[in-house]
Amino acid sequence: MLPRPHPRPRHSARMPALFVLGLMTLLSAPLAQAAAGPLMLTHSLSGFSAVTLFLLAYALVMAEEQLHMRKSKPVLIAAGLIWTLIGWVYVQAGLPDAAEEAFRETLLEYSELLLFLLVAMTYINAMEERRVFDALRSWMVRRGFSYRSLFWITGVLAFGISAIANNLTTAMLMCAVVLKVAEGDKRFIGLCCVNIVIASNAGGTFSPFGDITTLMVWQAGMVEFDQFFALLVPALVNYLLPAVIMSLFIKNRKPDALEENVWLKRGARRIIALFLFTVANAVACHTLLNLPPVLGMMTGLGLLQFFGYYLRRSLPMSLERKRTRYTQRGDWKKLEQLGSVVPFDVFTRIARSEWDTLLFFYGVVMCVGGLGFMGYLALLSETLYTGWDPISANIVLGVVSAVVDNIPVMFAVLSMEPDMSLGNWLLITLTAGVGGSLLSVGSAAGVALMGQARGNYTFATHLRWAPVIGLGYAASIVVHLWMNAPGFRLLG
Numbered sequence: 001m002l003p004r005p006h007p008r009p010r011h012s013a014r015m016p017a018l019f020v021l022g023l024m025t026l027l028s029a030p031l032a033q034a035a036a037g038p039l040m041l042t043h044s045l046s047g048f049s050a051v052t053l054f055l056l057a058y059a060l061v062m063a064e065e066q067l068h069m070r071k072s073k074p075v076l077i078a079a080g081l082i083w084t085l086i087g088w089v090y091v092q093a094g095l096p097d098a099a100e101e102a103f104r105e106t107l108l109e110y111s112e113l114l115l116f117l118l119v120a121m122t123y124i125n126a127m128e129e130r131r132v133f134d135a136l137r138s139w140m141v142r143r144g145f146s147y148r149s150l151f152w153i154t155g156v157l158a159f160g161i162s163a164i165a166n167n168l169t170t171a172m173l174m175c176a177v178v179l180k181v182a183e184g185d186k187r188f189i190g191l192c193c194v195n196i197v198i199a200s201n202a203g204g205t206f207s208p209f210g211d212i213t214t215l216m217v218w219q220a221g222m223v224e225f226d227q228f229f230a231l232l233v234p235a236l237v238n239y240l241l242p243a244v245i246m247s248l249f250i251k252n253r254k255p256d257a258l259e260e261n262v263w264l265k266r267g268a269r270r271i272i273a274l275f276l277f278t279v280a281n282a283v284a285c286h287t288l289l290n291l292p293p294v295l296g297m298m299t300g301l302g303l304l305q306f307f308g309y310y311l312r313r314s315l316p317m318s319l320e321r322k323r324t325r326y327t328q329r330g331d332w333k334k335l336e337q338l339g340s341v342v343p344f345d346v347f348t349r350i351a352r353s354e355w356d357t358l359l360f361f362y363g364v365v366m367c368v369g370g371l372g373f374m375g376y377l378a379l380l381s382e383t384l385y386t387g388w389d390p391i392s393a394n395i396v397l398g399v400v401s402a403v404v405d406n407i408p409v410m411f412a413v414l415s416m417e418p419d420m421s422l423g424n425w426l427l428i429t430l431t432a433g434v435g436g437s438l439l440s441v442g443s444a445a446g447v448a449l450m451g452q453a454r455g456n457y458t459f460a461t462h463l464r465w466a467p468v469i470g471l472g473y474a475a476s477i478v479v480h481l482w483m484n485a486p487g488f489r490l491l492g
Contacts, residue, residue, distance in 0.1 A: 398431025
């Protein structure tokens with residue numbers, strides 16, 4: 001079997017606009033010497049066709065809101081057609097094994113990410129079903145905070161929670177609180193949503209579990225688990241600088257407190273503890289045993305299944321004890337609530353995972369992997385990381401993520417595998433994560449909130465604060481260059 005000099009992509013994402021434009025430019029550029037597969041197809045009909053397919057598919061992805069078509073559909077088809085073109089060319093050249101090996105290796109690496117994300121999503125859905133997030137929202141609503149306090153509390157919580165949960169879930173939780181408390185105040189809701197999007201994206205950059213891109217970088221072995229925390233201060237600056245400025249435009253009045261009581265379902269606290277243990281187990285597998293983190297996550301899924309089994313088997317006895325206790329105390333409200341208790345089912349939580357997102361990742365991984373195998377990523381790497389210095393390239397790619405999202409940006413960089421110092425890998429992690437805050441369409445959190453707070457938070461609402469957000473983006477980069485350059489060889 002012929003070797004492939006260019007290493008295969010480590011993980012997945014959505015493609016940056018610069019990558020798309022770069023591909024079009026590179027079609028007429030001289031061939032770089034950086035090799036991809038055994039056959040360089042960048043100037044062939046199959047290569048041109050593959051690029052066209054990918055551009056058409058991604059155009060449909062970007063028009064998701066207008067077409068009301070799930071984003072996984074076009075990239076799944078494009079991935080199949082691109083690899084069909086590759087397979088045909090390699091069969092004709094008498095090298096079918098090389099294409100098969102490339103496809104299988106890319107698929108294996110996607111599978112690791114899929115299983116990891118599936119477990120994380122299952123735990124988040126389990127905590128949602130046990131009403132953990134509803135209880136948090138209820139507590140905030142009952143407290144009757146002032147508008148300025150609510151602005152800061154939702155932002156700080158979004159920053160903190162998104163380091164563990166995904167930024168989409170975190171942003172939607174905080175947005176639900178704002179919509180409940182400030183119903184009818186369009187201006188304040190829009191301002192809070194901008195703040196929440198910035199905080200959610202910034203909070204996900206300093207933890208391997210905070211965002212899919214950080215998870216990709218960690219699993220690829222580019223940055224160790226504890227090294228991500230060097231981005232905590234830059235991420236804080238990215239959030240706090242715009243938040244301080246925006247808070248000056250809030251009228252500090254106090255809405256009426258609302259009565260909303262939410263009780264945690266049985267086992268909620270223990271599921272939180274299991275999730276924390278699962279995260280620690282994944283870290284231990286990677287750092288102590290040098291095994292993929294997905295091993296620890298899948299073990300944690302097994303523990304959640306066992307706990308779900310225990311909850312189901314012990315439910316009748318638990319209900320009987322509570323029924324007796326509530327009857328003796330005369331707590332008829334809680335007694336009535338027992339009638340709505342349903343058994344916990346892990347597989348129901350798995351079914352509620354964001355399958356459109358997971359399938360979208362598959363399509364993008366295979367599309368980008370196929371284009372890389374044809375040689376396009378080698379050409380792009382030559383242009384970006386040889387023609388430019390890594391710092392400039394990483395900053396520009398962060399701005400690009402405001403248009404397309406950070407996942408494709410990171411996958412393209414990981415696929416190109418440029419020779420960068422640790423400091424520069426941290427820099428692209430930071431810029432790709434917080435760059436999506438520059439526009440409302442630059443992150444999953446922003447897109448979701450435009451739907452959740454429809455009419456209150458729009459593209460124009462977010463764009464109005466773009467200069468302030470850009471100031472935070474620039475400041476976070478400066479802080480990273482200042483703080484982390486010596487310890488992480490940023491300039492070396």
